[in-house]
Amino acid sequence: MTRPRITFLSHTGAPGGGELALRRYLRATSLDVELVTMEAGDVWDGLPCPVAVAPSVRQVRRALRSGSGPVVANSMRAAFYAALLSPRRRALAYWVRDGLTESAMSPVALALTRHITARRTSHYLANSVWTAQTVRTALGRAAEQIEVVPSPSGIGEVPGPPRRVPAAPLRLLYLGRIAAWKAPHVAVRAVDVLRERGISASLTVAGGSHFGEDHYAGELADLASSVAGVTMTGHVSDVEALLASHDLLVHCSTTPEPFGQVVVQGLAAGIPVLASAHGGPTEILEHAPVPLLYPPGSPDGLAGAIAKVLPRYQEVTAWGVRRAQDYTDRATIARLDAVLTSWFTEAGPRPRRELPPTSPR
Template sequence: MTPLKAVFLAHTAAPSGAELATLRMVSAMPAGQTAVVYTEDGPMLRRMAERGIETRLVRNDFDSRAMTIRKAGVRSLLTGAAGLLKLGWALGDTMRELEATVVIASSSKALLMGAVAARRARVPLVWHVHDRVSADYFGRWLALVIRLLGRVAARGYIANSRGTLASLWTWRKPVLVAYPGVEFPAHDDRSGEPAEQRPPAETVIVVVGRLAPWKGQDHFLRALAGVRVLPRDVYLVGGAFFDEEAYRAELEVHATALDLPVTFTGHVEDPEPYLRHADILVHCSVLPEPFGQVVVEGMRAGCAVIATRPGGPEEIVEPGLNGLLVDAGDRAGLTHALDTLIADQELRTKLADAARVRARDFDVAQTARAVTDFLTRLSGSRWRRG
């Protein structure tokens, strides 16, 4: 049997959630059996190379950002799709050079490129789905087109949650739910140490994530303004990518007008120091989150977690045992959850301690083993004409 050579295809090298999840997972997969191909330059190429992962750059000759999902019209979508198909032809040569036995598309754009590249390289294509393919994110008609493309082009699916899987058309195709894993050091010097929670007036809260309207940071600030005891410090950790700088400016205006103790950190390479420093992590997406990696990261760091439902956090948090869940968009509910945790230091300690145990269920080593086995099985069924 031909040894596995799994080549992951990504349309962006920006350090956002899906790309960082891929970095952790590929790092944990067997050495020499993976490679990553990017179609634009960016920080992820350096970060992959630093971990010794075989990495290639096949540049676009067009701007794929012109077909941004929420803003593109039909003409720009068609133009962008044609450019991606052309790029896919060139990527086919790269897949052959890398001796790929399976191609994994890490986004809907990568799926379109990968459909051509995998066919040209005569290997199966797997779609690793990091986003819910739904009308509230893509729009009704484009969601239908993307589901259909996945159904036609992909030999199998890897989904980052059961909720994401439910948004796809997978009938009679191999599927795997592989949660984005977090990394645990071989010797965690805090693994058995109880969380140290501060008194109410000294509480520190952190919100981690790209500054984007659907991530709900404005909703969080309004909810925070209604609490009985303000925390000492609030950190909004994350940068404004994809032309959303105006949203950050809006958030800064809200924080100042509401007289909230908020610090905007901008993009940081590693948010863990902020998570380790915080008492409470708030995840406040107003649309269903595909998974919610930061929820697991906050649990691992010893935070008491508040997260929104529906979406991936429902598959992570057991309400009242290792965190709290509130309905997305329910500002009064979020304020109530904040009041509850800020006031009750003992409850915070209980939830945070249980959260650290729960986080172990999402060790990236487990994810990497499951994905490696899945891809190995699919690699044994090579593409055949007709």
């Protein structure tokens, strides 16, 4: 039995969540891998595997035709290019990091994924059960074509012991992109609701906005300035220090989050995490000793969930540290190695048949 070299294809060199997860994987995997990226970037510097920068379609085609092993596309765009440019002898897997839903993708992108990418793709990696379900629903793919593997989130050995008591006043943290669907305004409004319930709290809003999100960021800044104890910091590089200086992490997305990397990071830091009750975070936070999920978009629901955590704070933090052990890089990378080995270790490369066109169920 042979283990063919696996080619990972990335369309960008920007250090987004998917690119950072791939970097962590490529640095630690035990498999024979290489990277083809359409953009150079610091995120790819220092990798122990071969790296080819292919900025044009012609160069991507040449790079993909030079090998015979499987191709794993790291994004929707990379999967589209791989479907068009990789030779038929190479198996194609799509690492799905965003839900294949109309709320997360444009109609054109969803149509191209259904009618071009999916016809060529034989395997799918999903970062959560929720994401896997969107693949089945949008593309009509069978469950056996999809494996759920959480993204490597930069979590090493889980620290301990967990926190015993929160500070007074309570120090809340929102950590993430400043975007309307991420909804940090829910956390800001929850601070006032907590005060009405007799719970004194401050809130740090840490994160930056992307192009086109300035209007929402401005509205959020106006709202934050009207609520005592709310501070907006912008992007913060030292995430570990930020988590260490707060008592609870709040996650507020009003559109389902495919995975919830920051949720896992918060648990690993030894603090409780409250999240909207949909998408990947529901899988991470299920079976907590107290409910850590609240109705999406509800400041009252978030404040109520926080109030229930406080009397059992140490119990919740201890549970969170144990839960985070399922999401360490060691665990997720070993799982991904096992999945790719089971898919692609064989006596030799086999031709891939073209799958039929797809339509939503």
